[in-house]
Amino acid sequence: xxxxxxxxxxxxxxxxxxxxxxxxxxxALRFDLGLTxxxxxxxxxxxxxxxxxxxxxxxxxxLRLAVDCAGHDVTTIEGLEKDGRMHALQRAFVEADALxxxxxxxxxxxxxxxxxxxxxxxxxxxxxxxxxxxxxxxGAYRNIVRAGTLAAQGGARRG
Amino acid sequence: xRREPEHGVVGRPHPxxxxxDKVTGRARYSADVRLPGQLQARxxxxxxxxxxxxxVDTGAAAALPGVRAVISSADAPAIRWYxxxxxxxxxxxxxxxxxxxxxxxxxxxxxxxLRLIRVEYQPLPFNVSLEDGARGEADxxxxxxxxxxxxxxxxxxxxxxxxxxxxHNALExxxxxxAWEGERLxxxxxxxxxxxxxxxxxxxxxxxKDAVRVVTPHxxxxxxxxxxxxxxxxxxxxxxxxxxxxxxxxxxxxxxxxAAGNRNATRQRVRLGARRDGTLTAVEARIxxxxxxxxxxxxxxxxxxxxxxxxxxxxxxxxxxxxFTNTGPAIAFRAPGYAEGAFGLESAMxxxxxxxxxxxxxxxxxxxxxxxxxxxxxxTSPESLRRCYERVKEASAAFERQHRGKRRRGIGFAAxxxxxxxxxxxxxxxxRLEDEQHATxxxxxxxxxxxxxxxxxxxxxxxxxxxLENVSIQIGDSGAGPYGPTSHGSTTLATLGPAVxxxxxxxxxxxHGEGARGPNPQGKAVRTCGAQCAQVEVDLETGEIxxxxxxxxxxxxxxxxxxxxxxxxxxxxxxGVGFALFEERRVDRASGLVLNANLEEYKVPTAAxxxxxxxxxxxxxxxxxxxxxxxxxxxPPIIPAAPAIANAxxxxxxxxxxxxxxxxxxxxxxxxx
Numbered sequence: 001x002x003x004x005x006x007x008x009x010x011x012x013x014x015x016x017x018x019x020x021x022x023x024x025x026x027x028a029l030r031f032d033l034g035l036t037x038x039x040x041x042x043x044x045x046x047x048x049x050x051x052x053x054x055x056x057x058x059x060x061x062x063l064r065l066a067v068d069c070a071g072h073d074v075t076t077i078e079g080l081e082k083d084g085r086m087h088a089l090q091r092a093f094v095e096a097d098a099l100x101x102x103x104x105x106x107x108x109x110x111x112x113x114x115x116x117x118x119x120x121x122x123x124x125x126x127x128x129x130x131x132x133x134x135x136x137x138x139g140a141y142r143n144i145v146r147a148g149t150l151a152a153q154g155g156a157r158r159g
Numbered sequence: 160x161r162r163e164p165e166h167g168v169v170g171r172p173h174p175x176x177x178x179x180d181k182v183t184g185r186a187r188y189s190a191d192v193r194l195p196g197q198l199q200a201r202x203x204x205x206x207x208x209x210x211x212x213x214x215v216d217t218g219a220a221a222a223l224p225g226v227r228a229v230i231s232s233a234d235a236p237a238i239r240w241y242x243x244x245x246x247x248x249x250x251x252x253x254x255x256x257x258x259x260x261x262x263x264x265x266x267x268x269x270x271x272x273l274r275l276i277r278v279e280y281q282p283l284p285f286n287v288s289l290e291d292g293a294r295g296e297a298d299x300x301x302x303x304x305x306x307x308x309x310x311x312x313x314x315x316x317x318x319x320x321x322x323x324x325x326x327h328n329a330l331e332x333x334x335x336x337x338a339w340e341g342e343r344l345x346x347x348x349x350x351x352x353x354x355x356x357x358x359x360x361x362x363x364x365x366x367x368k369d370a371v372r373v374v375t376p377h378x379x380x381x382x383x384x385x386x387x388x389x390x391x392x393x394x395x396x397x398x399x400x401x402x403x404x405x406x407x408x409x410x411x412x413x414x415x416x417x418a419a420g421n422r423n424a425t426r427q428r429v430r431l432g433a434r435r436d437g438t439l440t441a442v443e444a445r446i447x448x449x450x451x452x453x454x455x456x457x458x459x460x461x462x463x464x465x466x467x468x469x470x471x472x473x474x475x476x477x478x479x480x481x482x483f484t485n486t487g488p489a490i491a492f493r494a495p496g497y498a499e500g501a502f503g504l505e506s507a508m509x510x511x512x513x514x515x516x517x518x519x520x521x522x523x524x525x526x527x528x529x530x531x532x533x534x535x536x537x538x539t540s541p542e543s544l545r546r547c548y549e550r551v552k553e554a555s556a557a558f559e560r561q562h563r564g565k566r567r568r569g570i571g572f573a574a575x576x577x578x579x580x581x582x583x584x585x586x587x588x589x590x591r592l593e594d595e596q597h598a599t600x601x602x603x604x605x606x607x608x609x610x611x612x613x614x615x616x617x618x619x620x621x622x623x624x625x626x627l628e629n630v631s632i633q634i635g636d637s638g639a640g641p642y643g644p645t646s647h648g649s650t651t652l653a654t655l656g657p658a659v660x661x662x663x664x665x666x667x668x669x670x671h672g673e674g675a676r677g678p679n680p681q682g683k684a685v686r687t688c689g690a691q692c693a694q695v696e697v698d699l700e701t702g703e704i705x706x707x708x709x710x711x712x713x714x715x716x717x718x719x720x721x722x723x724x725x726x727x728x729x730x731x732x733x734x735g736v737g738f739a740l741f742e743e744r745r746v747d748r749a750s751g752l753v754l755n756a757n758l759e760e761y762k763v764p765t766a767a768x769x770x771x772x773x774x775x776x777x778x779x780x781x782x783x784x785x786x787x788x789x790x791x792x793x794x795p796p797i798i799p800a801a802p803a804i805a806n807a808x809x810x811x812x813x814x815x816x817x818x819x820x821x822x823x824x825x826x827x828x829x830x831x832x
Contacts, residue, residue, distance in 0.1 A: 001267075022267060031265070036191035037184015039379070041330040042412045046758035049330050077184035090182040094174050097722045100730060101608030102181030103330040103379030109182060131766050135758065137330050137380050138608055139733025140726060141769035 006070040010035065011079030021067050026050040028066035029076060037077035037106050041135075048134030051107035052076050058114035058130070077106035080113060088151040089113055098147035100138035108134045112148045122152055168620040168627050170778065172722035175613040176627070177377070177606070186377045189349040190409055192336040198227050200398050200408040201269035202391065203259040203276055204418065205251035208485040208751025209285035212249040212258065212278060219275040220261055225268035228401035230394065231259035231276070238363050238393065241453035241488070246363070246390055251280075252452035253485050254752050255417025257390055262398040262406045285485040287746045289424050289449045292482035300467055300477045302532065305430075308441025308474030312432025316510045320429060320503035322801075322819045324449065324744040325422040325737075326756075327492055328763055331379020333419045334409035337395035342366075344396055346373045351381040351607050352645030353637040359388025364396060372638035375605040382734075383491035384420035385607075386457045386647045416756035420490030421744060424449040425462050427503035432474075437517050437525040439472040444503065446479045448489075448496075454481075455488040458647050460496035464578050465798075466504055467533050469688075470526040485751055491647060493734060494794035497577055498801065502819060505573035505802035509809065519572045519806070520548050531684030538686045539783035543714035544574065546777065547690040550712035554775045555692035558708060560810065567697045568707070569811025572690070575798030580687030580715070580791030581784055582653025586676040587641035590619055590662040597629045598666065600659055604643025604651060605635040609793050610723035614652050615659045617719050618787065622663035641673070649687065649791025652719065656787040677786065685784040687795050689713030689776075691732070693803040697811045699830065702823030706736050706770040706804055713795050717788035718778035728774040728796045735800025737764040741820050 001020045008015045010033060017032045026043075029035040029052070041049035043062045050061040053075040080087040089109050092098070099105040108131055115122055115130040122130070127148040136144060180186040215231045232247040240246045247257060259276050263269040286292050309315060335348040344366065350356045353373040361371045378385070391408050399406040410419055425448045432441035444466045463477035492498075512519040529541040551572070561568035588602040600619045606612045616630040623630070633639060644654050658674040665672025679685060694708045711728050718724050741762040745754040755761040780788030801819060809815045814829040 020265075020267060027266070030191075031193075034193065035184075036187070036193070039188075039330070040190070040409075041332070041379075042758045044412070044757065044759065046412075047330060077182075081183060086179070086183065090179075093182045094178040097174060097178075097726050099175075099178060099181050100610075100726055101329070101331070101380040102177075102186055102377060103188065105181050106184045128766055133765075135330065135763055135765065137328055137382070137734075137763060138726075139730035139764065139769065141733060141764075141766040142729055142772065143726065145766060 004067055006067055008066065008069055008074060010074045011076060019066050021065065023066045024062050025064040025066050025069050026061035029061060035076050035078055039103055039106060048111065049104050049107045051110040051134060053110055053114050056114060056117055058111045077110060087113065089147065092147040092151040096143045096147040096150055098140055098143040100140050104134060104136045108136065108144050116152060124149065168617045169719050173613060173617065173627055173720055174722065175610050176616060177612055188331055188377050188379050189335055189347045190331055192347040192407065194336060194338055194405040196404040197336065198262040198264060198402055198404050198406045199266040199269055200260055200262040200395060200406050201266065201273055202257055202394065202414065203273045204414060205254055205256040205258055207251060207280055207282050208254045208287060209283040210251045210280040211283060212251065213281050214279040215259060216277040217259060220272040223268065223272045223275060225264040226261055226272045227404065228262040228398045229259065230397055240390060241455065244453060246393060253487050255414065255487055260394045260398060262402050285751045287484050287486050287748060287751045289426055289447055289482055292449060292484035295481035295483065298479040300463060302467065303474035305441045305443045305474045305476035309430060309432040312440045313435045314433050314511065314514050316431045316507050316514060318429055318507060318510065318817055320427045320506055320817045322425045322499040322502055324424040325492060325742045326416050326744050326761055327382045327384040327420060328758065328761065329380030329382055329384065332410040332412065332415045333385060333389055333391060335392050335395055336405055336407040337399040338405035339399055342370060344371045346371065346392055348373050348375055348392060349378045349385060350375050351386045351605065351647060353603060353605055353635060354642060355386060355645045356388045356392060357637045360392050360396065363393045375635040378605065378607055381607050382493050383495060383647060386491060386645050387455060389419065412758060413756040416761065417487050417753055420455060421487060422492035423460055423489040425499045429503050429507045431507050431511050433511055433515065437515055437522045439470055439526045441474040442466050442472045444477045447482050448479060449484055450481045451484060451486045451488040453488040455490045458491035458495055460491065461578055462496040462500045465497050465500040465576060468528065468531060469504065469574065469576050471528040472526065486746060493731065494577060494798050497575060497798045498738065501573065501575045501798045502801050505799060506805055506817060509806040520552055523548065523574055534684050536682060536684040539680060539683045540686060540714060540779060540781045543779050544688045547688065547712040547714060550775045550777065551690045551692050551710050554710035554773045558692065558694040565699050567699060567811040568694065569807045570692060570694050571803045571806030571810055572692050573799035573802035573806060574690040575795060576686055576688040577649065577795045577798060579648030579650055580653065580795060581679055581685030582650040583679055584676040585642055586644050586654035586658050588655055588658040588662045588674045589641060590659065590666040590672045592666050592670040596625065598623055598625060600630065600632040601640045602634060602643045602655055603637050603640040604655055605646060607646045609727060610720065611651050614719045614723060615655060618656050618659045619663045622660050623667065649793040649795065653785060653790050656789050657785045660787055680783055683783060685790065687714060687790045689795050689799060691799040691803045693807045695804060695807040695811055697808060702827040704740055704808055704821055708771045708773065710773040710775060711796055713776045713792060714779055715776065715792035716779060716781035716784060716790035719789055724776060724792050725774050727792045728776065729772050731794065731796035732772050732800050733764050733769045735797045736768055736770060739801035739804040739819065739821060741822065743820050
């Protein structure tokens with residue numbers, strides 16, 4: 001299949017690449033751009049491990065084609081740290097032990113980051129709903145929701 | 160140099176030390192490895208549950224631009240696998256069995272190539288159900304005379320309980336990158352046992368063990384399914400050799416669910432006999448367990464085990480029979496055998512308590528075991544299960560019932576013990592003092608997400624009197640550290656913790672210390688155990704079951720890190736909710752095909768399904784078990800979860816489902832709706 005040239009704006013940086021039109025966003029990030037923080041697990045939109053932000057909205061990167069994302073703002077887990085300092089959600093995940101194997105963690109955090117960006121003081125129900133499309137087979141859910149609450153309350157801003 | 164205990168590092172809820180790497184995406188998993196020239200591979204799998212491969216033509220696939228290597232039964236070396244089969248056998252025994260494989264420049268090209276492989280199959284007769292499968296020999300255990308015990312009983316409970324095939328579905332699939340360095344092979348593998356994979360792959364390829372190095376820096380979940388060398392690692396190595404380039408192979412989600420292990424389905428015919436005062440006179444269990452097409456190895460599934468140890472009883476008879484079917488091979492899944500066995504035994508105990516009109520905890524205390532009756536040895540912690548019963552009773556005191564209206568609430572209780580968790584030799588660790596203030600722990604084991612890194616560093620820091628942040632660890636590399644065990648059986652900390660402590664102690668003298676795990680006690684048995692109480696709500700109109708709260712108390716000996724123990728309990732209970740309520744592999748009996756080999760239709764718990772868990776586990780150092788006093792906690796909390804939930808459902812609505820999972824349609828049918 002013919003490769004297509006495109007430019008993806010990922011974490012604020014223009015990244016030119018040449019991919020087949022069928023290449024998904026998750027594969028473009030992981031294989032073409034070396035951004036392996038975004039995980040691939042089910043590859044059919046069931047598990048949420050590949051969640052990234054596209055124009056500020058949480059999306060499954062396995063359900064988007066890379067060519068379809070040209071001209072849009074893509075934010076991955078690698079783009080959350082600012083000046084070497086972790087995002088409040090990242091600090092809260094560490095503090096609340098909201099992870100075990102860690103494979104779903106970037107997706108969980110990106111789902112919550114999109115929520116907090118749209119709504120800085122979400123309700124507990126909104127936090128739960130934001131991660132309801134992100135499976136965690138280790139079963140860290142209660143701590144994931146707790147971390148979301150901590151971050152929303154600014155409880156993890158120290159450190 | 161050692162600090163006073165109140166200033167110690169052991170026992171403190173320290174966040175896991177690798178967490179910053181995991182929350183930033185820096186943690187590198189096998190799926191994230193990118194070597195120069197690395198190819199991507201895909202495996203072609205049997206579309207039939209049982210078939211003979213009459214011919215394979217890979218010519219068109221090999222000719223596709225971008226394809227660098229192809230392998231199939233037509234040209235693969237005859238490598239023994241699954242005892243009597245081959246790596247690429249011409250007899251395929253389940254839908255998903257490996258037929259051929261391709262390595263290409265991209266995953267997409269590899270998939271294109273698979274579609275170009277022409278295979279002529281001759282379908283063969285098959286069976287996919289526990290009832291129809293081929294039965295192996297019975298594994299029998301007898302103590303006393305169960306038949307007499309049943310005759311002498313004043314109350315007998317006799318029921319059949321069944322459990323389903325459950326799928327592990329770790330989010331990181333099985334996979335590896337295979338890279339040859341001359342005649343040496345390096346595997347970046349997602350595994351629970353770097354040495355187990357090393358040994359298995361070396362044997363398959365006819366290499367010396369030290370010619371294979373297995374590296375697992377981080378791994379995205381295993382739950383038992385990643386404790387052996389699977390075919391994909393050897394296939395990747397063969398493709399890499401043919402292509403002359405590194406090969407990455409990652410199982411797709413459907414392959415993960417067809418061919419990478421599952422929890423065996425069971426059918427358990429149970430008879431309990433008791434006197435009016437609750438004293439057990441007989442325990443009998445006749446068990447069928449579905450192992451699938453092959454025995455895959457790894458931990459065995461001892462479904463019968465819990466029947467002979469959890470309660471004091473002079474007359475016990477258990478039989479466990481393996482049933483072979485044309486389905487993917489079973490392998491250990493968190494507390495293999497015990498999670499299934501506990502559903503039968505603890506449901507039956509609940510039925511017995513009802514028949515006797517006894518409190519369920521009272522019935523269990525009446526039959527309390529202070530000795531391991533199979534080994535005929537006293538336990539090192541004979542009172543710990545009693546304390547778990549007390550803790551759970553207190554923690555669940557406020558769980559209320561509701562026996563009126565459309566939404567009913569009930570409470571259920573269950574206990575469990577676990578065959579492993581004591582840890583055992585061999586297990587080794589080194590500790591190196593970098594300077595007066597810094598130390599490094601080195602061991603060949605791996606951290607599968609349970610917090611092994613953190614706990615072992617805590618043990619070393621405590622022994623050295625250093626703050627935790629001054630201790631680092633090198634782990635997950637069979638070529639860089641001394642032997643560490645496979646992370647299975649909830650044994651890693653109990654095996655390696657004492658070795659790390661001994662190494663740290665030695666390092667205080669010589670700057671470099673080596674430690675070995677000592678033997679387990681001779682005259683006593685080590686028990687890991689626990690008890691749980693669940694509160695559920697049942698909607699009578701929809702049959703929906705919601706687990707509202709669950710109290711859990713477990714004996715894991717010394718708690719090195721309460722935050723990590725809490726997470727293990729939380730995770731195991733959450734998986735227990737899935738096992739109890741909705742997880743089930745479905746196989747079509749007409750076609751022999753799995754209908755839900757994906758995360759859309761195979762239902763694992765989501766955030767909305769996770770109950771509030773009250774973990775009231777106490778630190779109970781078991782210093783007779785090992786010098787550290789710690790025992791396992793990863794698996795035990797899944798054992799009582801499903802029966803506690805099922806017993807709570809009965810308490811809520813008065814009908815008993817003896818067949819997991821407790822699907823809505825089963826409950827509605829039983830309720831006559």
